[in-house]
Amino acid sequence: MRNADCESSRRSILVFSGLTKIRSLRSNTLVRNTAWMLVGLGLKLVIQAAYFTVIARSLGAEHYGAFVGVVGLVGILSPFGTLGSGNLLIKNVARDHRKFRTNFGLALLTTISVSSIFFLLVGLVSRYFLPATIPASLAMLIAASDLFGTSITLICGQAFLAFERLKWTASINALLSALRLVAALILIALYHNPSALQWGRFYFGSTSLAAITALVLVFVKLGPPELRLTRTAAEFREGFYFSAGKSTETIYNDIDKAMLARLGTLGATGIYGAAYRLIDVSFAPIASLMAAAYPGFFRAGAGGISAAIQYAKPLFWRALAYATLVSAAMLVGAGIVPYILGSEYRLTVEALRWLAILPMLKVVHTFLSDALSGTGNQGLRSLIQLGVAVFNVLINLWMIPAYSWRGAAWSSIASDALLACGIGAAVMVLSRRAQVATDEAKGFAVRAEA
Numbered sequence: 001m002r003n004a005d006c007e008s009s010r011r012s013i014l015v016f017s018g019l020t021k022i023r024s025l026r027s028n029t030l031v032r033n034t035a036w037m038l039v040g041l042g043l044k045l046v047i048q049a050a051y052f053t054v055i056a057r058s059l060g061a062e063h064y065g066a067f068v069g070v071v072g073l074v075g076i077l078s079p080f081g082t083l084g085s086g087n088l089l090i091k092n093v094a095r096d097h098r099k100f101r102t103n104f105g106l107a108l109l110t111t112i113s114v115s116s117i118f119f120l121l122v123g124l125v126s127r128y129f130l131p132a133t134i135p136a137s138l139a140m141l142i143a144a145s146d147l148f149g150t151s152i153t154l155i156c157g158q159a160f161l162a163f164e165r166l167k168w169t170a171s172i173n174a175l176l177s178a179l180r181l182v183a184a185l186i187l188i189a190l191y192h193n194p195s196a197l198q199w200g201r202f203y204f205g206s207t208s209l210a211a212i213t214a215l216v217l218v219f220v221k222l223g224p225p226e227l228r229l230t231r232t233a234a235e236f237r238e239g240f241y242f243s244a245g246k247s248t249e250t251i252y253n254d255i256d257k258a259m260l261a262r263l264g265t266l267g268a269t270g271i272y273g274a275a276y277r278l279i280d281v282s283f284a285p286i287a288s289l290m291a292a293a294y295p296g297f298f299r300a301g302a303g304g305i306s307a308a309i310q311y312a313k314p315l316f317w318r319a320l321a322y323a324t325l326v327s328a329a330m331l332v333g334a335g336i337v338p339y340i341l342g343s344e345y346r347l348t349v350e351a352l353r354w355l356a357i358l359p360m361l362k363v364v365h366t367f368l369s370d371a372l373s374g375t376g377n378q379g380l381r382s383l384i385q386l387g388v389a390v391f392n393v394l395i396n397l398w399m400i401p402a403y404s405w406r407g408a409a410w411s412s413i414a415s416d417a418l419l420a421c422g423i424g425a426a427v428m429v430l431s432r433r434a435q436v437a438t439d440e441a442k443g444f445a446v447r448a449e450a
Contacts, residue, residue, distance in 0.1 A: 044174045048281055051181040053340060056274055058188045059196060061344045065260075065269030066134045066196040068277075070142045072257035073129055074122060076247055081115030081147045082107065084242025086158040087373075088235055093162035094295040100162065104218070105225030107155045110239075115147040122147075134196070141200035149207035150176070156214035159222055166292055168221060172214045179206040238378060245373075245382040251389035256408040259396050267344075272405035274341060275351035276412075279358050282326045286319045286359070290366060301374030305430045308371040316367045323359035330356040347405075354409040361416040368423040377430065384422040388415050 056064050085107035092099045119140075126139040153176050160168040183206035187194050257276070260269045293315055300311035334352040338345050372381040392415040399407025 061270030068273035079246035084239030087242040101226040145207040248385035248389035297374030
């Protein structure tokens with residue numbers, strides 16, 4: 001009887017312990033938010049895979065190459081359209097929720113006013129940076145979509161991120177992809193062999209609808225913005241650093257597609273663009289973890305670079321393990337791509353295998369970069385990224401004419417590796433300085449006591 005009672009007690013303790021662990025996990029904001037982002041991005045992955053397959057197959061390599069070439073060019077300018085106001089929104093509201101309405105209003109006003117300038121700039125520079133076969137109207141449609149529609153949609157997602165309500169951030173991200181998938185399906189239902197320009201019109205319409213829906217959602221859930229310009233010079237400078245960092249990130253990720261369209265062929269651009277798109281899709285689970293952890297970098301960063309690194313460590317090793325598995329899967333499974341996208345994309349197999357190392361390199365520099373941002377070193381981060389962006393452009397001027405899409409792939413690998421080394425070196429130097437300062441402070445305290 002006693003044995004039975006003991007066994008019953010033991011089971012009760014185990015059950016109680018298990019429930020306690022479950023409640024602990026549920027109460028852990030980072031775990032909960034990462035789960036929401038994984039669910040949201042998992043749905044987004046499925047939608048994007050369908051959307052990407054539909055568009056790549058229906059447009060063909062040449063028209064798809066024209067589309068990604070324009071997207072690559074606009075992507076360089078679009079981060080400056082917000083002047084980092086979304087990142088400042090996260091930083092300020094994560095520390096004080098009462099600052100939401102002002103920061104959200106500033107983000108919208110900044111995006112609309114500054115993006116208008118860059119919209120006109122796209123019209124001026126597209127003729128010089130894109131081949132004449134790409135219609136100017138396509139460049140303007142994509143510029144309007146990404147500078148205004150996509151930027152406003154992302155800012156709405158960042159508004160929920162600032163409150164760590166990532167359920168809604170994930171929903172907004174999935175909504176944008178879902179509307180583009182619907183637009184792609186309508187496109188192929190109306191046109192047997194659609195052009196890049198025809199897709200550009202549907203792309204613009206779906207992005208605009210996503211932006212309007214996201215704005216309504218923020219107004220209902222978080223409240224309306226307060227439209228007044230109250231940004232300090234220091235915040236404008238920091239916001240510029242955020243924009244510069246994002247723009248340079250776009251340069252070393254996407255400028256090769258625009259350059260390939262100009263210096264190579266649209267067919268080669270489509271082949272390379274398809275392979276890089278698959279890399280982006282594979283990185284989505286890590287992006288979800290980074291999104292959930294992003295506000296925490298600012299809070300941990302208040303304690304210095306060492307505190308930010310300690311915060312990142314357990315997340316980093318899990319992300320690196322995932323990236324290693326993904327890279328191995330791409331090397332082994334790249335051969336199925338032509339069966340999904342069509343025979344035009346048979347060379348994408350080789351391109352994907354070349355690029356398979358990128359997820360691991362991106363994990364390294366992404367985590368370390370966010371540690372720099374969280375400790376107030378966004379300017380240093382942007383400077384390193386700018387150096388890598390210049391390196392990427394210069395090496396592509398040599399590699400693309402000589403080796404076409406293979407040159408673009410090799411330059412991408414070299415750029416991500418250089419960025420990982422540069423950011424890693426910066427973090428190491430800052431950590432050593434912090435340790436020296438701590439040791440000196442302890443020594444001073446000991447001498448004072450003596």
